[in-house]
Amino acid sequence: MSGAETEVALLELPEPPSPGPGQILVSVEAAGVGPWDQLLNGAGWDVGLRPPAALGVEGAGTVLAVGAGVTGFAVGDRVLAHEAPLPGGSGFWAERILVNAEHAAPCPPGLDAVHAAALPVNGLTAVQALEELDLGRGQRLLITNGGGATGALAIQLAAAKGIEVTATASAAAAERLLGLGAMEVVDYHDPDWPATVRGEFDGALIIATGTAEAALPLVRDGGRLCSLTSDAPAEERGITTWDLYVEPNAAQLVQLAEQAAAGTLKLAPEPLPLSEGPAAFARVAGGRAGGKKIVLTRE
Structure with a gap:
């Protein structure tokens, strides 16, 4: 599946090459869809796609060759x-993909492919952001868009550290986020x-x-x-500010997968067949996913 600049469509693609040194060939069982995928569909995020190619920078599957x-x-x-970058020039929205073995994590027995594929980008983003924020028990954290996939994971990870979380979200998401560990949920509408x-968040x-300027005070x-x-x-006012971009990290992914398998990190993915990939892309790119994490699955 690929897009030139605007079109995302189902394609017949060639098989990936055999894995080179340090690489594994994976039979994809499920692949995550996120707002970042629209950056791949053009020049916004160069992950080494070589069109025609499949989109997707996260997923789960079975090793076919090493x-x-x-x-x-x-x-x-x-x-x-x-x-990211993709060593085979093509992403996870395909039947097979080449990845660097050092960026892969073993999938625990208790974690199915759909939940595993929902975890990597959102989970790693949440972990890496919280590590950089470096807050501890009793400190206060404001999260905007707590109802999305990354926000919901960040709430859980922060609450587990004893951090007091206030999140902005829709009123419909408030009960769910309080259940995940938020102390307070504010209607962003x-x-x-x-x-x-x-105020006085740590x-x-x-x-x-568009919420950074409102949050800074x-x-x-x-x-x-x-x-x-x-x-x-x-x-x-001595406030340190920065933009964060997620990076592959197998060690962090191992911990996230183990937490998800144990049920201490809750995920709620929406699985869709791979054939609905173009429609799923349009929903996510248009902000119409309703806070749900969409995962494409093999049919």
Whole structure:
């Protein structure tokens, strides 16, 4: 599946080459869809796609072949991965993909392919953002768009550390997010939502585009603001601000997968057949996923 600049369509693609040194060939069982995929459909995020090619930078499947020097995986192993750049020039929305073995994590027995494929990008983004924010028990964190896939995982991971989370989301998502560990959920539809929360947050995690400027005054002097939407405001009052871009990390993915398999990290993916990939892409790119994580599955 691929798009030139605007079109995403079903394609017949050639088989990937045999895995080279340090690589594994994976039979894809499920692949995640995210708003970042529209950046692949053009020049926004260069992950080494060589059209015609499949989109997708995360997924889960079974190892079909291993390249020279690979010791951690064998044929038949179940794995999940976030991969960028794509060594084979094509992504996870396909039957087979080449990935670097060092970026793959073993899939625990209790984690099915759909849930595994829903985890890599959103989970790694949440983990890496929280590590950079470096907050601890009793400190306060503001998350905008807590109802999305990344936000929901960040809430759970932060709450597990004893961090007090306030999240913006729709009113319909409030009960779910409180159940995931948020202390407070604020309706982002209210244009005056910043005035309804107590400020002096130790940190802010910006996941909703256009909310960084509104969140900055709510962060205490010397606090930290991490933007996932490439719009971190200029630093002021000693507040450290930065934009974060996710990176593959197998060790972090191992921990996330184990938590998901144990049920301590909750996911709620919406599986769709691969044939509905173009429609799924359109939903996500148009912001019509309703906060759900869409995962494409082999039919």
